[in-house]
């Protein structure tokens with residue numbers, strides 16, 4: 001199995017932590033990628049039209065994205081201990097995962113505001129709103145561990 005990755009991507013880290021927890025790390029080969037919303041990585045786009053990481057290649061030749069799908073795939077391969085199969089526990093787990101992804105989404109948008117958007121086009125209130133979203137979500141997690 002292979003995963004297009006960057007050490008800076010929190011979504012890739014989520015997948016690698018999942019692989020580690022399931023004892024699958026040794027079977028996942030890392031392929032460097034330069035995902036960028038402006039200077040788009042054509043090698044990556046050939047596998048995933050969204051041009052995003054993580055993008056995952058199975059041993060059977062399938063291409064999987066995004067990180068939620070990859071984590072569920074790894075869980076199924078590794079014995080299915082992380083995602084409950086059915087019932088309230090499944091919906092609670094998926095909602096918790098969505099909350100975590102929402103933190104990453106908000107933080108990444110704030111990061112792109114600094115790293116990708118030209119200074120003259122930056123919108124401080126919008127960036128602050130994204131960081132506030134991450135903080136309210138983390139506060140919620142802290143209050144409901």
Ligand SMILES: N[C@@H](CCC(=O)N[C@@H](CS)C(=O)NCC(=O)O)C(=O)O
Nearest residue numbers: 009011035036037052053054066067
């Ligand atoms: N929903 C996606 C988000 C992935 C994502 O935004 N990855 C970033 C890197 S951290 C990326 O590929 N950015 C380039 C782009 O959006 O074009 C997932 O969970 O995998």
